[in-house]
Amino acid sequence: MRFLLRALFYTLLLYVSYLLLTGLIRKDAPLPQVLERYAEATVKQYLCTLPISWRIGELDPAFALTLEQAEHAALLAAAQWNNAFGIEVFRYDSIDGFPINFAYDERQQHLLQQALLQRNLQRYDSNINQRLENLQHQHARLQQQQTQFARDNQQFAADIAAFERKAQYASAANRSALQREQQQLNARQQQLQQKAEELNAKQQQLVREQDYVNDTVADRNALLSQQPATDVAAEVGLMEIRGKQRTMTIFAYKTLVDLQLTMAHEFGHALGVGHTDSPASVMHFALNTQQSELTVDDIQAVSHQCDLQPQ
Ligand SMILES: [Zn+2]
Incomplete structure (x- = not known):
């Protein structure tokens, strides 16, 4: 009897603990508020145990980034947080630090293609701007010369008319003077003719130059249309926290400044901070x-999460 009671008791105990466990494990069942608060406090407690040490983990050689460059970028990113609070929030530790890995995939390829495309576009743009400026300058000069030519031509026509009037009433005595004058007029005509040809050639050259600039603009626009339709800036970094284990992964960056900002962002996640709404803040998604330094929003998010006072 006693044995039976005991067996019944243990069976009941097992059943109750089974119910309790399944009730707790079920994902859709809400966590009791007390437990939730406890979990939050625990997460806060271990995520905010400072300093958090980091190291550079796996660095895919495809990035063409040296270990020193990677460390330098991470040091600068960590320093942003350290300076904001005047304490060592993040510390470099080549042995025990959490790993910052560099994983190379199509994201980096796309970013590099984009960067190359932008550089080429910039090169086109500066070339086009320079040529257009030059063209404008030459065009203005040509117009000046054309105006001057028109004036010279008018003057020549007036001088010819005057000469012809004079020649009508010429006497034998001043015939030789008139002949000299005619030779001078002929020479002037030749000069004007030459000038006209020169100006025409110049104009044609400017038209050719304008065509060249137009072609260059077309080339530039064709290049622009090659730009991938979707911007792949999506996820360039990732912070994973499993238990007390942190791992940062960097997937892509265009410049070392971008890399540093991405690392500062992921460091923020390492403290358990989420995303902010303001685009200028480093913790924006x-x-x-617009991003360069930590903003008030970033610093407030961390002080709230870790009860830290900003410097
Ligand atoms: Zn993020």
Whole structure:
């Protein structure tokens, strides 16, 4: 009887613990608030145990980045947080630090293609701008010369008319003077003719130059249309936290400055901070040109998460 009771008791105990366990394990069942708060506090406690040490882990050689460059970028990124709070939030530790890995895939290829395309476009643009400026300058000069030519031509026509009037009433005595004058007029005509040809040649040259610039603009636009339709800036870095284990992975960066910003962003996640709404803040979900330093939003997010006072 006693044995039976004990067996029944243990069976019941097993069943109750089974119910409890399945109830807790089921993902869709909400976590009791007390437990949730406890979990939050625990996460906060171990995520905010400072300093957090880091090291460079696997560095795919396809990045063409030296270990020193990677470390330097991470040091600068860590320093942003350290300086914001005036304490060592992140510390370099080549042995025990959490790994910062560099994983090479199509994201980096796309970013590099984009960067190359942008450099080529810039080269085109500066060439086009320079040529257009030069063209404008030459065009203005040609117009000046054409105006001057028209004036000279008018003057010549007036001088010819005057000469012809004079020649009508010429006497034998001043015939030789008139002949000299006619020779001078002939010479002037030749000069004007030459000038006209020169100006025409110049104009044609400018038209050719304009055509060349137009072709270059067309080439530039064709190049622009090769740009991938979708911007692959999506996910360039990742911070994984499993238990107390952190891992940072960098997938892509255009410049060392971008790399440093991405690392600063992932360091923020390493503290358990999520994304902010302001595009200028480093913890914004997407890397962009407005970002450079940590903003008030970034610093507030961390001080809230880790009870840290900004410097
Ligand atoms: Zn993020």
